Amino acid sequence: MEIILSPEELERVRQNRKEIEKRFQDLEGLEMTLETLKFEYLLEHRDNLKAKLEEMKRMYAELVELEEKAKRDREFLMMVREELSRENRDLRRELEERKNENNR
Structure with a gap:
């Protein structure tokens, strides 16, 4: 790890080196340290x-907006x-x- x-x-x-070393000497302190690290992770x-x-979400909204614009553009071009x-x-x-x- x-x-x-x-x-x-x-x-x-x-x-906090001394406090940390003391925790590693104590199984309960070690477990608490590991729990803290796990929680932080x-x-x-x-x-x-x-x-x-x-x-x-932002990218999806942009994609939906682009799709709507493409539909509008297509409708305009068809007209x-x-x-x-x-x-x-x-x-x-006429010709x-x-x-x-x-x-004649």
């Missing part, structure tokens, strides 16, 4: 999971396409009529 300490935690360990793990969950198609049809008909008039 490896214990990683921040510089601040390492300084606290150095300051679980709290840290919980905090990391909360942060990841918040990030996932533009329909309008262009209608205009194109009208222009072809055909002019062509027929010029042939």
Whole structure:
């Protein structure tokens, strides 16, 4: 098992060295130290999971927003396409009529 300490935690360990050594001599103190370490690890793990969950929620909201924008954009482009198609049809008909008039 490896214990990683921040510089601040390492300084606290150095300051409380005698108390820590006394705890390790005492089985009950050792169990209490291990419980404390386990609890701190679980709290840290919980905090990391909360942060990841918040990030996932944010990313999901962005994805939903992007999906809605894509739907709106698609609807707009379909309307533009329909309008262009209608205009194109009208222009072809008009050209055909002019062509027929010029042939007479």
